[in-house]
Amino acid sequence: MSLIKSIEFYSKKPEFDFNNIDPNWCQSRHLRVFWEAVSLITPEAEKYIMRSVRAYVNEPIVKENPWLEKLIEEFNSQEREHTVIHTELNQALGIYAIERRSELEATMRHLTKSLSKLDNLAITAALEHIFFSVIKLTFIDTHFYKDESLDQKVLEVFMWHWCEELEHHSVSINLLSAVDKSYKTRIHAAYKVLWDFIPVCKDIIVDIERFYSPKNYRSKAAVDIAKIIGYFSKGIAVSTKYFDMDYDIIKEGEWTWPYIEEWRENMGHGAPVNIIQSGGSQFA
Numbered sequence: 001m002s003l004i005k006s007i008e009f010y011s012k013k014p015e016f017d018f019n020n021i022d023p024n025w026c027q028s029r030h031l032r033v034f035w036e037a038v039s040l041i042t043p044e045a046e047k048y049i050m051r052s053v054r055a056y057v058n059e060p061i062v063k064e065n066p067w068l069e070k071l072i073e074e075f076n077s078q079e080r081e082h083t084v085i086h087t088e089l090n091q092a093l094g095i096y097a098i099e100r101r102s103e104l105e106a107t108m109r110h111l112t113k114s115l116s117k118l119d120n121l122a123i124t125a126a127l128e129h130i131f132f133s134v135i136k137l138t139f140i141d142t143h144f145y146k147d148e149s150l151d152q153k154v155l156e157v158f159m160w161h162w163c164e165e166l167e168h169h170s171v172s173i174n175l176l177s178a179v180d181k182s183y184k185t186r187i188h189a190a191y192k193v194l195w196d197f198i199p200v201c202k203d204i205i206v207d208i209e210r211f212y213s214p215k216n217y218r219s220k221a222a223v224d225i226a227k228i229i230g231y232f233s234k235g236i237a238v239s240t241k242y243f244d245m246d247y248d249i250i251k252e253g254e255w256t257w258p259y260i261e262e263w264r265e266n267m268g269h270g271a272p273v274n275i276i277q278s279g280g281s282q283f284a
């Protein structure tokens with residue numbers, strides 16, 4: 001039996017109030033554009049992630065670990081709710097049309113159809129690891145989540161989503177490590193993320209810029225994208241952990257547990273972080 005472990009979590013089925021949301025919810029232009037792009041990318045990226053993980057439910061690694069089967073169900077429930085809530089948020093912010101005209105849905109569907117089950121799982125793990133890096137570098141390290149000038153209704157959505165992303169990050173990357181440990185698979189996945197996924201995300205950012213500044217959106221986009229890249233340049237070490245076959249996300253992720261507990265508490269779902277692993281044992 002392959003050893004696999006994960007943080008225990010469950011779908012929280014929240015209720016959000018999207019009435020009277022301030023469309024100008026964040027005063028910093030580049031951060032507003034960035035988080036709106038993340039919100040627009042979420043529905044189609046996460047439908048792809050669900051398809052990729054669901055493809056493994058009949059594999060021995062899952063069948064030999066009934067708790068993992070249950071956790072994959074929870075994982076998919078969380079991602080399903082993220083797609084629904086972010087679509088509602090995008091509509092409330094008046095940016096939903098940007099999502100509809102983007103190439104993201106076609107791009108993600110093409111990846112599912114044209115690549116193997118393993119390649120799609122590897123891309124999923126890479127995307128989940130990017131989200132994990134995004135949360136650390138642009139949400140926590142910048143103290144964005146403590147900014148009282150933000151519309152708190154919008155911030156609440158991101159707090160909830162990031163809490164669940166930190167919780168379930170270990171599922172996709174530990175599942176990948178349990179079924180494949182080759183550099184070739186991960187390098188290919190990184191290549192597909194860089195050449196297929198990231199350019200569509202950049203187009204979404206440029207479209208948001210065009211929406212806010214129809215006349216001089218190119219120069220504004222260049223400045224904002226440069227500022228966003230600045231955050232990521234500080235976190236190359238976090239992102240490259242994806243290529244470390246011995247990376248233990250549970251052990252290395254200990255710094256995230258206080259945030260998971262704090263944000264669960266804020267959402268009214270306070271509970272300590274538990275780890276579950278092959279054999280069904282649990283420990284806090």
Ligand SMILES: [Fe+2]
Pocket residue numbers: 046078079082161165
């Ligand atoms: Fe998500």
Ligand SMILES: [Fe+2]
Pocket residue numbers: 049079128131165168
């Ligand atoms: Fe996720």
